[in-house]
Amino acid sequence: MLAIGAASIVALSAVSGMLDAVNRLPLMGNFLESVGLVYTCWFTYRYLLFGPARDELATSLRGMYKVGRPPARAWCPRVPPSPPPAPPDAPPRRHSLVSQSVTGSDL
16 A cells, blocks of 8 residues: 555656646647637537536436446456355364466456
């Protein structure tokens, strides 16, 4: 977790440096601001002003959410089921990970 935090700080510093370098170029900062303003105006006109367009945008976002959302157990594929509980008088079970083999199709 610490490595991810350190990597994000380094990435943020690099992006900040790049943006400062672009902003120092003559007219580049103003050009990019103009592009952002034009795109914001177009997006507002295209998707936010009229009811049918808002419905289209909402449907599109819902579709992306359904496609982008993984199934409930996708992060842990092929989890073996838990063994049934042992009877009270049975000796404790020993689990061995070495005895399980992994093939290419399991990956």
